[in-house]
Amino acid sequence: MGIAKMTNKLSLLLQKPNVFHNLSVAQLVEKILQRNEGKLTATGAVAVTTGKYTGRSPKDKYIVEEAATQAKIDWGTTNQPISEEVFENLYNKVLDYLMKKDEIFVFKGFAGADPKYRLPIQVINEFAWHNLFAHQLFIRPTAEELKTHEAEFTVICAPNFKADPAVDGTRSETFIIISFERRVVLIGGTEYAGEMKKSIFTVMNYLLPEQGILSMHCSANVGKEGDVALFFGLSGTGKTTLSADPNRRLIGDDEHGWSNRGIFNIEGGCYAKCINLSREKEPQIFDAIGFGAVLENVVIDEQTRLPNYDDATLTENTRAAYPIQAINNIVDPSIAGHPSTIIFLTADAFGVLPPISKLTREQAMYHFLSGYTSKLAGTERGVTSPQATFSTCFGAPFLPLPAVRYAEMLGRKIAEHNVRVFLVNTGWTGGEYGVGSRMKLAYTRAMVQAAVEGELDNVETVKDPIFGLEIPIHIPGVPDEVLQPQNTWADKQAYAQKAKELAAKFRENFQKFKHIAPEIEALGGPIA
Known part of the structure; x- marks a missing residue:
């Protein structure tokens, strides 16, 4: 089936009388309750369950191998290839399945708050609650914008349609397939709504760099003087907590683009x-x-x-x-100027990284590519050793292009806009997990505040002997001894051993990056 026939089939579906376009929140809530998809809570929110899948299914996510994009995608376990034939067969089956449904729900809106770079999208849903989710997560059009809205990417989500791996060429009943040439995301076999959000983020992570815009998995806020701060961090590092500052307005909590005009939220x-x-x-x-x-x-x-x-x-x-x-304290629309500060958040359960350190441009690129944090082993079995985890650019599952491309764009922007960059450890101090204690949130807040307000620009620092990081020797509101991780350990020899162990893990992980400027590894990574 060619692109024209696929488009015609989709048009026929959208013209059916039982297709509801851009219903209001109240109308969608009514539909959800009528269809027994969820329950109304005491707060007015709708409570739903997603059944078997309560998170993303990364092993069931694919990108179609197409002539126009084949050479650009970073193929591998994250970006798994699937043939055009498999995609077209499933696309055909899903549309036939939806044609028989009593009701279908469509949301038309945008991804990208900056009108110059936004992507017009439409989301087609089997479930009313999924359509409400799309309405709340993406950028809602005005009545005037809706009149001229022409979708440039379509998400088709049919959770109750399950693939047959033996026939359909998938790994399981679940599939999330992106076709950049046909500009379609096809989702089936899972009710987890986050697949829609992250699929469009993956799409933007492909399209925006093609326009010279850095797409980023980060939160962002802005101070009273218009100073913008970005917060990168994996789950459990404090990204949401630290970016939600009563003295600063929130731009967005998860996905942003950085153009030559400044920062914009990808979501609504x-x-x-x-x-x-x-x-x-x-x-x-x-x-x-x-x-x-x-x-x-x-x-x-x-x-x-x-x-x-x-x-x-x-x-x-x-x-x-x-x-x-x-949220009351926001920037609306979600657009701001160029960042003055970038914060990389890590929860180091080894307890050896400094609570805050200043990064050079090379170190920023190194730690951006590394995307380090740590997760804890199953303590229910008595195992308390932390496990180092590296997620490239703090968002590896959503990056269709080679990671080095995003890192090089970040490096150029840091240099162009003279951005200060800090690595902040919200993890352990005084010893590794099980021995030391979690860094006090009050201390972390004081450090982040000093960083974003420029108070650390000219302070005296000391170089960490193992990681080569510049550590401030004094920050108001934080005990001086806390700032030097080795000073918080009772056993200094144990500290040095554990620090060198983590440094080795950084080096091992960095070996996977090809075609990166040698000075990034030489000047950015551990020195001992």
């Missing part, structure tokens, strides 16, 4: 983890979960309909989706 909403959520710990997120928000896999009290955010019965990966406008 937030998809926040809400396990153990409380108003005391995260007031902005807690209060944002009102009417029209979507709660994924959060256990609800049947009588009171109050969410129990502490209940992980269904999954630890409970989520809340809501429009960014549900």
Whole structure:
């Protein structure tokens, strides 16, 4: 089936009388309740469950091998190739399946807050709640914009359509397939809504660099003087907590582009983890979960309909989706100038990285490519040793192009805009996990505040003997001894051994990067 025939078939589907286009939040909530897809909670949010899959399925995500894109994609275990034939057969089957549905829901909107670079998209859903999710997560068009909206990328999501691996050429019943030539994302076999969000992020991570724009997996905020800060970090490093600053306005919490005009949010909403959520710990997120928000896999009290955010019965990966406008302290539209500060967040369970250090341009590129944090082994089996984890550019699962391309763009922008860059360790101090303690949030906040406000630009520093990082010797609100990791360890020999062990892991991980300027590794990595 050629592109023209595929387009015609999609047009026929969208012209059916039972297809609902851009319903309002209230209309979608009504549909969700009528169709028994979810329950209304005491806060006005809709609570839904996603069944078998409560997270992304990275092993079932594919990119179609096509002539126009084949040479550009960084093929491998992350970007798995799939043939055009397999894609077209599944596309045909999914559309035939949706043709028979009583109701179909369509959202038309945008990815990218900057009008010059935004991507017009449409999301076609089997479930009303998925369409509400799309409405809240992507950028909603005005009535005038909707009149002239022409989608340039289409997401088709049919969770109840399950592939037959033996016939359809997939690994399992689940598939997330991106065709850049046909400009379609095809999703089936999973109800987890995050697949839609991250598929469009993957698309933007392909399209934006082609326009000279760096796409980034980070949060961003702006101060009263217009100074922009970016926060990169993997799960558990404090990215959301530290970017939600009452003295700074939020630009976005997860995905951004950096053009020659400045920073812009790719999304129109937030998809926040809400396990153990409380108003005391995260007031902005807690209060944002009102009417029209979507709660994924959060256990609800049947009588009171109050969410129990502490209940992980269904999954630890409970989520809340809501429009960014549900947060009071935001930039709207989500556009700002060039960053003055970049913060790389890591939760080092080895307890050897400094709580904050200043990075050169080469070190920034090195640590961006490394994307280091650590996850803890299964303590239920008595194993307490931390495991180093590296996620390239702090977003490896969503990068279709070679990682070096993103890193080189970052390096150029750091130099062009004279951006200060810091590595902040929110992990352990005084020893590794099980011996030391987690860095106090109050100390981390004080360090981040000093960094973004320029207070560390000219302070005295000392060079870490193993990692080569420049460590400030004094920061207001932080004990001096905390700033030097070796000073917090009772056993200095044990510190040196553990630090060298982590440095070796950095070097080993960095060997996978090809065609990177040699000075990045020489000047950016550990020195001992």
